[in-house]
Amino acid sequence: MGREKEVEKKFTEYLDRILAGEEIKADPAMDEELRAALDFARKVSSLGAVPSAQYQARLKARLLQKLEEQEARQKEARGSFWEIFRSHPVWQGAVALLLVVIAVTIIWRAGFFQPSITAPAHAPAATTAAPTTTAAVPSAGTLVSIDAKTDKSVYQPGEAVKIELSMKNVSQKPLTIEDFPPIMSLMQADTKQPVYTFPAGKETRVLASNAVVTFTYTWNETDFNGRPVNGSYYVELEDLEYQGHPYQLILNKPVKFEILR
């Protein structure tokens, strides 16, 4: 059984060499059955049919004609498409529109149009009236979550009041906050009127989803005219602008403090 396998293997090796045009020298040690099989394989190989020259030429001419027809059809198909495209402005417009849509989609997906919120261009808020929001504008707290705290709850006259603000992006997408820090007003508790307003900053902060940014405002306890004040106060933030609409910045917890007389 082992010898048979060896002979089969040798046969394949020799046959591949014969088919490759190699001359196999007679080996007296070669198995008789193997030698006979190889001799016969040579005969099988040499008796293979060849196509006649006329047939080869005829088929070649026919195939070339078909190939040219095939090429011409493809060229015509390409040509007719461009002809239609060139002569029909509607098609040109449709293709141009499609390209614009694709480009905008790519840019959008790349994140160039991240939502951005910014301080409004107008002067600091003087009232606390809530702005009208439209359905297209996210409601307060859906983009950013805002917390603020003072370093103390009661201050001596002339003492610096430190108010730390933190804003967290609670949306699923990165958020660009322009004019950071936002406008903050210090409101007198009795009159509910602002006594001092911190203007908007000039920085731009990009917040990844769930990222937090902080800023500390420092107030020297003077009003708009630079005069020292006292009493109870609370903090309010001015709305930001989001896609052309006001976006309310509402503190999660009210921040109140007192300045002694």
Next chain:
Amino acid sequence: MNIFLIIMMGSDAGMVARGTVEAFIAFYEQYLPKIFKYISYRITDKFQAEDITSIIFEKALTKFNQYDAEKAAISTWIFRIARNTLIDHFRASGRERSVPLDNALDAPVKDPSPEEAAINNEECRTLKDCIARLSPPEQEIVSLKFSAEMTNRQIAGMLGLSESNVGVILYRAVRKLRKDFEGWSHG
């Protein structure tokens, strides 16, 4: 990569068309003799073999620009087309083999004398008849081996057999052919 892309890289559109023709001619001249030989091992009628070979190359022509060199060698690709065409032919004709003896194939001899030509034709006819008596897998392997000159591994890949199995079938088929052929020659 597509065969045309290999040939045509950096060419203009006009060159692509001309290059396609050139590529196909080169392909045709290389594979026509092998395909015809392969078909002739299975179809002994010369005109039928020519018709089937023509069909194979027409199919190859329409699929030529779909050929992907990364998927298979071009020899495997064309022999697969040839094998499928042959299977379709056998299916349509309702038989596994075709053995008309009145149309002997041309034996490839160079300027043979009339006597040599007659002997060759006779031997060729006898051999075709012996091949036709082999089992279909044996016929398939013998014809692929001697026409396409494929390695056993390539044949195994094409037929879905193991390489060693192809070697065994081939060796036994050749021994069977030899005995059958000698029996006819001496009979």
